[in-house]
Structure formats: structure tokens, C-alpha cells
Amino acid sequence: MPLVRISVLQNKSDAYREAVADSVNEAVIDTLDFPPNDRYQLVQGIASRDFELQEREGDRAVLELTMRAGQAQEDKEAFYARAAELLKQDPGIPSENLMIVITENGEEDWSFRDGIAQFIASR
């Protein structure tokens, strides 16, 4: 269910970008207790000179997740570890070059489709 903005370096192959998106989605499903088909991702390429992480070099990624408040701290920590592990495996992004930031909001702040606020619509 989270909306995930994924920033990677520009001019990567489609296969690379798909591997990143797949690994992130797998980490979400493994650790954050969302249904498998709840995949909402926007992938964006950014030039190296426009993508600054403390002067780190080489492959890098920033994940910005927006999700409904309520995830346990331990689950967030599990997500960070799992995302780092999977992205290192495929497509090979070094864990030291992975940054993750979560922003939370409320139940009434989501419309997944159809102009309806699904979390509160059944009330």
C-alpha cells in the first residue's frame, strides 16, 4: 500500500530499473504486511551530479515511502535491512549507497482509485 518514489541514476537499463522496483516491492511485502498486489511505485532517473548523498560514488538509490501511520518501529527496521539486502543482490546497489525515508499520514489521506477514500469509505 505505500506509495514509493524510487530515485536511481539516470541512463540505467530497463532491466536495472525493473530489478530495483522488484526488490523494493519484495522488501515491502516481506516486512510491512501489505497484500502482494498493493504495488504503487514511481521510478525516476536522476543524473549523478544532481543526486547527492554525502559525496558517495557509484550506484545509489533513494526510496521515499509514504504510508499510513501505524507501522511498528521494528517493522520499519526490518524493511530497511531487507531492502538493502535485496537491492545489493539485484541489481547490485551497495548498501552504503541506499537511503530510505518514510513519511506517514492518516487513513483519510488515501484514494487508491475511483475518487474514493478506501480506508474510510466503509464507515
Next chain:
Amino acid sequence: MPLVRISVLQNKSDAYREAVADSVNEAVIDTLDFPPNDRYQLVQGIASRDFELQEREGDRAVLELTMRAGQAQEDKEAFYARAAELLKQDPGIPSENLMIVITENGEEDWSFRDGIAQFIASR
């Protein structure tokens, strides 16, 4: 007043993108009680393969709104419905392919111009 990030598919015409931005702005004004000239929008094109909404096909849009806390739940629901309605009319985005996410912040978190925090500057 909200800052709205609008993501649509890449390689759409200027007219398409303008129609999206206009429809979103009209929905904001109709439902969220902001002044008509408070339009702050960033439109971004994203390739279909980088733009994942549960494997939905065809035209799609994600709206990410950041706004000051305090909007009523009913007004947010009205916004979702109105945005879906207007975007379906023009430029014809199916409502099932529209996702909207709101993130709230505080009065002190806004500087609209001039390096001043307008909401609190008069205190």
C-alpha cells in the same frame, strides 16, 4: 495553497498536461476552500514501465498533495471525487487509474515566497 506533485505518463502533449493541471486545480478550488490564485503545481512525466499502479494499463495519474493540517475529512473525500470526475472529463483519465495521496504539515512549514513563513509571519 497545497503544493501538488502531478505524475502522468511521459510523452503526453502539452495540451494533455495542461488539462490535467487545470482539472486538479479546479478540484482543489471547488472542494478545499483555497483562493483561486493559490496554484502551486509540479507536473512530471514518467514512463509507463516506471509508473506502477497495481498493473493497471493505459492513462494514469498520481497526485501527491502537501498541505497544512486542518482540512476536514469530508472535504478531502469531496476533493478525491471531484478530481476523479474532472480528470475523467478532461483529459479523459479513467477514475480507476487515479491515485491521490495527501501529506500534512504545520503552519510554520510554508514559505510561499520572499523567504518568509507567511502563515506565521504576522504573529
Next chain:
Amino acid sequence: MPLVRISVLQNKSDAYREAVADSVNEAVIDTLDFPPNDRYQLVQGIASRDFELQEREGDRAVLELTMRAGQAQEDKEAFYARAAELLKQDPGIPSENLMIVITENGEEDWSFRDGIAQFIASR
């Protein structure tokens, strides 16, 4: 420490974009009490027609900062003023065309690297 998304007009020179990023980083360090090497920035170019700030013309920038809750209101105000001052000096962005929005989150919402939540990992 904040993650800063910087939006400027498309087709600007590398030197222009670097000047924007440097000025923003200097303002962060001057006013928000972060270590000098805590630079996390994503710079994005957006076409003029896709970059709407109340019909303002010419050079413009939007800064979206995500940071851990706890910064004093006075420090945020100092940041807005300093960022406007520095961006006006270099690369010459008029202060009336600078918008800044801050979103806050929690300590457990950050992984700067290595799949670890650095703010809470020592507990």
C-alpha cells in the same frame, strides 16, 4: 540531514544547478544545526509550463525538505530567509520565485545507509 528535493527550470547549465544545490546546502548548515557533510539532495529540472507558482515568470525554485521533527519554528524561519538570500546571490533566483515546504517525520523513519535506522540503532 534533511532530504531536500530541489526543483528548478529545465535546461539550466550544470553550473546553475550546482549553485542552487550549494546555496541550499549552505542555508541548511547555517540555520538548521546539521553537520556540514550531511548533504542529501535530489535536483530535478521541470519545464516552465509544468512548473506553476501562481503564474510567476522567470527563474524559480521549489525546495521540499523532509526532516526529523523537532526543529524550532525560529530556525525554520531563519532557513527560509537564508535560502532566499543565498539563492538570490547565486545563481540569482528572485526571492519572490522561491517556494519552500517542510515535511516532518520521526526518528525511526530514516535509514541513511546500510539498511540501518541510524537515529534509533544505538538504543
